[in-house]
Amino acid sequence: MTITVWLSLFTICLLGAMSPGPSLAIVVKHSLAGGRLNGIATAWAHATGIAVYACITLVGLAALLHQYPTLFTVISYVGAFYLAYLGFLALRSKGGVAAKLEAGEKVSVLQSAKEGFLISLTSPKIMLFFTALFSQFVSVGSELSSRAIVVVTPYLVDGLWYTFIAFMLSSPLLLDKLRSKALIIDRLSGLVLIILAFRVIWFA
Secondary structure (H helix, E strand, O other): OOHHHHHHHHHHHHHHHHOOOHHHHHHHHHHHHHOHHHHHHHHHHHHHHHHHHHHHHHOOHHHHHHHOHHHHHHHHHHHHHHHHHHHHHHHOOOOOHHHHHHHOOOOOHHHHHHHHHHHHHHOHHHHHHHHHOHHHHHHHOOOHHHHHHHHHHHHHHHHHHHHHHHHHHOOHHHHHHHHHOHHHHHHHHHHHHHHHHHHHHHHO
């Protein structure tokens, strides 16, 4: 893989990670409710899901979904349901930031990691990213090193970006201000997740 091709891959992965969506909402939620360690666990569990998608794309996800469009629709609906479920919990503040802080309940690192991993696997946005944009890099080379780069690059970019977000949100000065607005953050994140779920269903 040439440096020019890798820079293109890196740029696309970075833009994909930086674009707002359910992934950002989950990292924000766990960084506020559990602290820096929870935010980092969410970030790298999410990145692991991204690496899984990269591996699947290498073995023909784009071709499979193109051949069986119904499969894409089914996966999209499953993802939409999960987004709506998380949004509903946030709106009711059960399992959301406000409820955890109010009850003095510590969010487990495992729970944070689980949600981070699941949101990456069930997000139609991520699936579209890999089938529409990322799949063009599958044929850059058949050697093992090129294929490893195609998997490791999105994994590291995604994990490092959301780790940066987790560090920013868990800084003491910012954290106190954000936690004072926990209920508003819950309501907004819940609304965003539900809107995203309806959007997925509408375009599925």
